[in-house]
Amino acid sequence: MKLSNSFFYTLRENVKDEESVSGNLLVKSGMIKKSSNGIYMYMPLGLKVLQNIENIVREEMNNSGAQELTMPQLLPQDVYEESGRLKNFGPSMFKLNDRYNRPYALGPTHEELFVHAASMKIKSYKDMPFNLYQIGNKYRDEVRPRLGLIRVREFIMKDAYSFDADLDGLDKSYQKMYVAYKNIFDRIGLNYKIVKADTGVMGGFLSEEFQAITDTGEDILVLCDTCEYAANQEISECVLNDYNDESDLLPKELVYTPSHGTIKEICDFLNVPMSKVVKTLIYKVDDEFCACMVAGDKDVNEVKLQKLLKAVNVELASMEDVEKITSAKVGFAGPIGLKCKIVVDQDILKMKNFVVGANKTDYHYKNTNISDFTYDIVGDIKFVCEGDTCPKCGGHLYFKKGIEVGNIFKLGTKYSESLNLQYSDSNNKLNYVYMGCYGLGIPRTMASVVEQNNDENGIIWPISIAPYKVAIVIVSNKDDKQLMVANDLYDKLNSIGIETILDDRDERVGVKFNDMDLIGIPIRLTVGKKVNEDMVELKLRTEKESKDVSLDLIVDEIKKIINN
RNA sequence: CGGAAAAUGGCUCAAUUUGGUAGAGCACUACAUUUGGGAUGUAGGGGUUGCAGGUUCAAAUCCUGUUUUUCCGACCA
Numbered sequence: 001m002k003l004s005n006s007f008f009y010t011l012r013e014n015v016k017d018e019e020s021v022s023g024n025l026l027v028k029s030g031m032i033k034k035s036s037n038g039i040y041m042y043m044p045l046g047l048k049v050l051q052n053i054e055n056i057v058r059e060e061m062n063n064s065g066a067q068e069l070t071m072p073q074l075l076p077q078d079v080y081e082e083s084g085r086l087k088n089f090g091p092s093m094f095k096l097n098d099r100y101n102r103p104y105a106l107g108p109t110h111e112e113l114f115v116h117a118a119s120m121k122i123k124s125y126k127d128m129p130f131n132l133y134q135i136g137n138k139y140r141d142e143v144r145p146r147l148g149l150i151r152v153r154e155f156i157m158k159d160a161y162s163f164d165a166d167l168d169g170l171d172k173s174y175q176k177m178y179v180a181y182k183n184i185f186d187r188i189g190l191n192y193k194i195v196k197a198d199t200g201v202m203g204g205f206l207s208e209e210f211q212a213i214t215d216t217g218e219d220i221l222v223l224c225d226t227c228e229y230a231a232n233q234e235i236s237e238c239v240l241n242d243y244n245d246e247s248d249l250l251p252k253e254l255v256y257t258p259s260h261g262t263i264k265e266i267c268d269f270l271n272v273p274m275s276k277v278v279k280t281l282i283y284k285v286d287d288e289f290c291a292c293m294v295a296g297d298k299d300v301n302e303v304k305l306q307k308l309l310k311a312v313n314v315e316l317a318s319m320e321d322v323e324k325i326t327s328a329k330v331g332f333a334g335p336i337g338l339k340c341k342i343v344v345d346q347d348i349l350k351m352k353n354f355v356v357g358a359n360k361t362d363y364h365y366k367n368t369n370i371s372d373f374t375y376d377i378v379g380d381i382k383f384v385c386e387g388d389t390c391p392k393c394g395g396h397l398y399f400k401k402g403i404e405v406g407n408i409f410k411l412g413t414k415y416s417e418s419l420n421l422q423y424s425d426s427n428n429k430l431n432y433v434y435m436g437c438y439g440l441g442i443p444r445t446m447a448s449v450v451e452q453n454n455d456e457n458g459i460i461w462p463i464s465i466a467p468y469k470v471a472i473v474i475v476s477n478k479d480d481k482q483l484m485v486a487n488d489l490y491d492k493l494n495s496i497g498i499e500t501i502l503d504d505r506d507e508r509v510g511v512k513f514n515d516m517d518l519i520g521i522p523i524r525l526t527v528g529k530k531v532n533e534d535m536v537e538l539k540l541r542t543e544k545e546s547k548d549v550s551l552d553l554i555v556d557e558i559k560k561i562i563n564n
Numbered sequence: 565c566g567g568a569a570a571a572u573g574g575c576u577c578a579a580u581u582u583g584g585u586a587g588a589g590c591a592c593u594a595c596a597u598u599u600g601g602g603a604u605g606u607a608g609g610g611g612u613u614g615c616a617g618g619u620u621c622a623a624a625u626c627c628u629g630u631u632u633u634u635c636c637g638a639c640c641a
Binding site: 009011012013014015016017018019034036037092108109138140142143144146151157197198199200207209218315316404407409437439441473475476478507508509510511512513514515517526528529537 | 565570576598600601
């Protein structure tokens with residue numbers, strides 16, 4: 001690309017509607033432009049990065065034996081009705097009607113359609129395994145799009161679906177994708193972790209996420225300082241705390257705690273640590289109310305709660321509902337005399353002489369013990385904390401933030417059952433197909449790379465996905481020798497497949513340097529005065545210093561850097 | 565969906581409190597001088613101040629409504 005004759009622009013100042021580092025840099029460098037909330041235009045430079053990522057994904061998917069196809073994004077809602085997910089997705093699905101008022105949707109994910117496609121082939125166990133994928137747009141009406149390309153409403157996703165006759169086959173297909181994903185993110189140069197995760201709306205029984213490690217991440221990853229344990233905080237299990245409390249059980253005592261509704265206020269007022277208070281939160285679980293008790297310094301994990309109760313929908317009860325159930329203002333809920341189902345965290349059984357709400361405005365009970373009330377279910381319903389014991393090895397857990405760039409699921413027979421995808425086995429018996437699904441967000445990967453690779457001057461693309469590998473900067477457009485050498489190098493590099501930018505704009509050299517830094521081109525060649533000695537200057541984006549290289553050697557030198 | 569903030573040339577902002585000809589920097593055009601890390605000077609072009617009402621002799625400014633965007637939370641593959 002010769003810049004003097006191209007659609008190329010950069011911005012000098014930060015844009016005010018992009019807070020994230022990656023969002024801001026991508027907009028400033030002219031790669032993307034916000035079109036509306038959570039929807040972006042991809043400019044020529046940004047598209048090249050996307051395509052480079054897509055190509056790596058495509059290569060690794062093809063290597064794994066998967067086959068590419070493409071699906072419509074505009075679908076009749078029946079498709080999701082059939083699997084029962086129309087309700088599950090709810091308002092996060094974009095819905096519209098055609099001219100005959102028939103309901104359509106923009107596809108948020110494509111399990112159903114792939115099942116339909118697979119059914120064209122699958123009759124017998126001999127027809128499997130296979131794996132189909134596409135790279136295309138997905139539409140999700142997110143509650144709050146944010147952080148540039150990290151949470152958007154229209155995005156490009158690679159989604160793959162494997163079809164196997166049995167669990168054994170699914171394990172193998174899943175493992176292939178696991179390896180393919182590792183290859184993809186390794187080639188892109190992303191710093192990532194693979195963590196166990198919740199299966200969410202997808203269903204199924206195993207899910208692992210590929211998480212890019214960055215402070216702007218939306219997910220909390222729980223890692224162990226001694227073993228390989230890695231899980232999303234949503235599902236990370238708690239080890240039973242060893243309280244070792246030798247104190248005697250005391251009789252419970254009603255205490256007046258005027259307008260001290262929060263845990264902190266109660267602790268200050270009664271002069272007890274937060275770990276000696278048990279909070280009771282009222283949840284609406286499907287259509288039933290349910291009180292959940294955890295220690296005052298812990299938080300209820302709704303994903304775990306949902307699983308424990310085998311519920312579909314878990315949300316905090318409204319203030320009005322809480323007041324109705326506890327007959328007190330919010331902040332004074334407790335288990336004693338409470339008329340709804342009570343779930344207690346496993347740790348509560350070991351605690352002694354703790355404080356709970358009295359279901360009476362402005363009152364709490366001191367010295368409550370587990371024998372003072374009845375409960376329905378005991379389980380692990382709280383979030384793990386940093387420093388907690390590792391459930392696998394007993395080491396200490398620590399947290400990192402991550403951006404979910406890929407997610408692989410063992411779906412099992414969930415969709416083949418709801419959509420009736422069966423095959424005949426060797427005994428001529430009908431069985432359901434075992435499926436896996438495998439998603440990878442392309443723009444999100446792009447943003448994650450920027451989050452991990454930037455400095456005060458701009459983006460630093462890894463060579464594997466850089467929009468152009470080399471930028472040739474001409475110091476003076478008025479110098480014929482410089483022009484000639486630069487154009488010659490430009491032609492030579494492009495002719496051997498090394499995509500190169502020629503900055504031949506009529507700008508000061510400082511502007512060119514700054515722009516090439518901002519857009520993150522990995523290798524910069526400066527053609528200046530030293531052409532008279534047949535030398536050009538080579539500088540890597542990752543390094544501060546440059547070096548002079550003779551014209552005879554420069555192409556080989558660049559090849560070496562790129563192939564390394 | 566709850567809370568908070570914002571909307572003024574392509575970009576970043578000022579003028580709003582106290583109503584009185586919309587202004588700066590960057591970017592753009594022309595010319596001159598410059599030219600190895602975002603040049604300088606001179607002269608220009610570009611805005612019915614998000615939208616719709618209202619108050620007023622007069623509205624970017626006050627009032628009402630509305631839309632959009634951002635942030636925090638809730639929610640979410």
